[in-house]
Amino acid sequence: MSTSYFQFSVQTVVNSGSGSRTLLPEMIKGLGGKRAVLYTDKGLTKAGITDQIKELFEIIPGTPQLVGVFEDIEQDAKGEIINRGARFFKECNGDSLIALGGGSVLDTVKAIKWMLHKGLNDIRDSLFTGNVMEWRPEAQFIPIPHVAIATTAGTGAEVSPVAVIFNEKLGIKANLLNPFINADMAILDPDLTVGLPSKITAFTGFDALTHAVEAYFSPKANPMTDAYALQSIRMVADNLQTAVRKGDDLSARANMLMASSMAISAFCLCLNAIPIHNMAHAIGAKFNIPHGLANAVLLPNVMESLPAYYLPRITGFAQALGIKNLSEQPEKCLEDVIQYIRDLRKAVDLPETFAEFESNQDQLQHLVPAVHNDPAGVFFKIPETIITKVINEVFEETTIKA
Numbered sequence: 452m453s454t455s456y457f458q459f460s461v462q463t464v465v466n467s468g469s470g471s472r473t474l475l476p477e478m479i480k481g482l483g484g485k486r487a488v489l490y491t492d493k494g495l496t497k498a499g500i501t502d503q504i505k506e507l508f509e510i511i512p513g514t515p516q517l518v519g520v521f522e523d524i525e526q527d528a529k530g531e532i533i534n535r536g537a538r539f540f541k542e543c544n545g546d547s548l549i550a551l552g553g554g555s556v557l558d559t560v561k562a563i564k565w566m567l568h569k570g571l572n573d574i575r576d577s578l579f580t581g582n583v584m585e586w587r588p589e590a591q592f593i594p595i596p597h598v599a600i601a602t603t604a605g606t607g608a609e610v611s612p613v614a615v616i617f618n619e620k621l622g623i624k625a626n627l628l629n630p631f632i633n634a635d636m637a638i639l640d641p642d643l644t645v646g647l648p649s650k651i652t653a654f655t656g657f658d659a660l661t662h663a664v665e666a667y668f669s670p671k672a673n674p675m676t677d678a679y680a681l682q683s684i685r686m687v688a689d690n691l692q693t694a695v696r697k698g699d700d701l702s703a704r705a706n707m708l709m710a711s712s713m714a715i716s717a718f719c720l721c722l723n724a725i726p727i728h729n730m731a732h733a734i735g736a737k738f739n740i741p742h743g744l745a746n747a748v749l750l751p752n753v754m755e756s757l758p759a760y761y762l763p764r765i766t767g768f769a770q771a772l773g774i775k776n777l778s779e780q781p782e783k784c785l786e787d788v789i790q791y792i793r794d795l796r797k798a799v800d801l802p803e804t805f806a807e808f809e810s811n812q813d814q815l816q817h818l819v820p821a822v823h824n825d826p827a828g829v830f831f832k833i834p835e836t837i838i839t840k841v842i843n844e845v846f847e848e849t850t851i852k853a
Contacts (some may be wrong), residue, residue: 454516459675461716462630463599463610467709469701475507475598478636481597484547488519488540490560491551495602496522498646504551504600516641519543525739527617527624528558528749530575537566537574539786547596550634553655554568554606554615554742554790557599561614568593578618578625582826585629592631594770594843599634602643603693605743607662607715609637613722615626617736624732626826639712641704647758651743652707655801656691658743661750662791665725666717667768677767679717684771685708688795695799724831726760727753730841734823739809745824747801751792752841755786757833761785804845818842 464762466474478698479487487508491501500802501522507787521539536559540548548561566574608614614627644652647812656713659800660683666672666681686706693703720724730753754761761768769777771789778784819838822828 457671457675457709457721458721460630460759461610462612463633464636465610465639465712466636467705469640471638471642472600472643473507475504475509475600475638476590477545477652478598479549479596482547482635482833483600484517484596486543486545486635487515487547487596487797488521488543488545489549489551490521490524490536490556490563492524492556493522495552495692495728498648500544500643500646501551503643503798504549510716510845513677515547524552524559526555526557526739527557529617530573530613530619531576533559533562533566533574533616536560536563536573537571537806540567542611548684550597550599550609551602553603554608554658557601557606558614560597560599560614561608561611561634562627564593564595564597565614565627565629565632567595574616575618575620578616578621579586582629582829584626586755587630588606588752590629590631597634598636598638600638600640600643601708601711603647603651603655604644604704604711605717607659607713609634609639610712611715611719613719615732615742622736623825624736631731638711639705639845641701641708644704645701648688649698650800653691653801654700654741654743654747655711656687656707656799657750657796657801659707659714660691660827661727661731662708662714663687663739663766664750664754665727666721668764669721669723669725669783671721671723672724673721674722676717677761679713681767681771683710683714683717684768686713686774688772691795692798702824717764725827726736726757726831729825729828731831731832732808732827733818733825734805734845737814737818737821738805740805740808744801748803748805748845749841751789751796752844754792756791756841758782758785797849804847804849810846812823815846816844835838
């Protein structure tokens with residue numbers, strides 16, 4: 452074990468299990484909330500999930516009350532929508548936050564919480580430098596009761612102290628990190644994920660796997676983050692296909708939710724070199740590709756293109772995936788891991804490339820500087836030749852030159 456310094460802290464209280472959503476009103480009350488505002492998206496409202504949460508406050512009228520529902524959140528936590536969400540909270544005279552949804556909703560509410568605490572009118576004005584990283588003692592406790600309810604198993608945003616925000620003014624995804632923007636309590640109720648389409652189940656599952664990968668291979672990895680990352684990898688390997696093929700399997704759904712929370716916890720606690728996310732952020736922002744899908748397409752290609760980065764720890768990762776008859780040669784082990792990931796991606800019907808998204812030569816030529824300028828690449832600059840190689844592979848091009 453290394454004697455180098457590291458810090459480990461997981462602040463959100465996780466409530467996991469079928470039916471755990473019914474505890475929500477008591478959670479808000481216990482946190483001191485009286486006037487809760489619910490944030491979600493129109494898709495969940497259409498699917499009847501929003502009503503399931505609203506009904507919890509109608510069964511026993513009184514305190515706490517649900518005083519407003521904001522359902523205009525879209526893919527990616529967009530600055531303009533975050534601003535509107537903060538204004539809505541004030542208009543409702545709210546005192547507590549409920550986030551119901553996937554990563555975009557959960558990150559939007561974390562950003563709203565930060566805005567309210569800072570007294571900001573436009574969050575984008577605070578993100579012109581890309582990353583905003585606040586640590587203690589600069590970061591102070593934010594006394595706004597906050598419960599997050601995950602409806603996808605991928606981002607783990609219900610427990611993370613990071614919000615990825617799309618700054619439309621700059622056309623980039625910025626990272627807001629503050630140890631107090633995460634939810635006080637998280638609800639992982641597999642019942643709420645049963646209706647999730649198989650494709651979204653698949654690529655959000657790959658998002659969780661990618662968080663675990665980036666945590667495990669991080670230069671800042673430590674025994675605590677390894678424990679979370681490796682167990683998350685095992686759970687994804689054991690449960691993702693079932694969750695995709697048998698969407699009503701509550702055990703698989705619950706395991707994927709837990710794997711997602713564990714993976715992001717490891718990821719955030721050793722945040723450093725994240726080449727897969729670096730490329731996914733830049734490409735996703737340029738072509739409006741869902742983040743989990745971007746990670747799923749890029750994951751094996753980036754690992755194959757940066758062998759020196761992954762080889763030192765590849766055996767432990769392969770063991771967590773359950774690969775049998777592992778070679779003692781790290782290079783062969785890496786090949787087997789990459790093939791396993793590609794086979795798993797194919798098994799859950801995810802694409803190998805971004806062929807379904809329209810692109811042109813001019814857009815692709817600008818991706819190299821976009822990757823280099825993306826805030827996610829601050830600790831590890833991917834060589835231009837590697838970026839070009841991966842871009843050519845995932846967009847099925849042969850003409851983009853370094």
